[in-house]
Amino acid sequence: MFRLDWPKLEALWMKVSLGTMATFLVTIGVMAFGMDLHTADGRQTIDPTRVDETPPFDRPGLYRIGPDAYRAVVVARVFTFNPDHLVLPAGARIEFVMTSADVIHGVSIPGTNVNLMLIPGQVTTYATTFKRPGEYLLLCNEYCGIGHHLMMGRWTVVAEGGEPAWSASSTAPAGR
Numbered sequence: 001m002f003r004l005d006w007p008k009l010e011a012l013w014m015k016v017s018l019g020t021m022a023t024f025l026v027t028i029g030v031m032a033f034g035m036d037l038h039t040a041d042g043r044q045t046i047d048p049t050r051v052d053e054t055p056p057f058d059r060p061g062l063y064r065i066g067p068d069a070y071r072a073v074v075v076a077r078v079f080t081f082n083p084d085h086l087v088l089p090a091g092a093r094i095e096f097v098m099t100s101a102d103v104i105h106g107v108s109i110p111g112t113n114v115n116l117m118l119i120p121g122q123v124t125t126y127a128t129t130f131k132r133p134g135e136y137l138l139l140c141n142e143y144c145g146i147g148h149h150l151m152m153g154r155w156t157v158v159a160e161g162g163e164p165a166w167s168a169s170s171t172a173p174a175g176r
């Protein structure tokens, strides 16, 4: 009569389980330390109900912070980014400081590795230097409601030394 070797099967199953867990841990380790992917660090928090009064978010826009460095202050709320269009000079260091005034939004730029989460109550910062001029489309990639698919922005990178600018096409509500 055919008999299953239960101890052997159980040992095999334990090996598979442990192997799966080890794979997950290695994956997380590689992503966190090798690819520098991490969550918003939460070191900087903000009262999400007072975003419009809290610096720097009381004045969204693009500001020069050094000879070749700019800070972009962006507020996300259903279903806009404010400002939703930034003109950024190539070669300059751009520091993005972003938050959400309502629900979780995201910023992803197709074709790049930019993928940020904007969490109410937390300040997301991201610094980069664009090497070449071009047009970047920002998409909200966290489902945030009925207008989620309409929530987008544009970053135009102009030639080195070009004139930075910003605009908000849709006037975001000042209060809620």
Ligand code: CUA
Pocket: 078, 079, 104, 105, 106, 140, 141, 142, 143, 144, 145, 147, 148, 149, 151
């Ligand atoms: Cu904002 Cu989806």
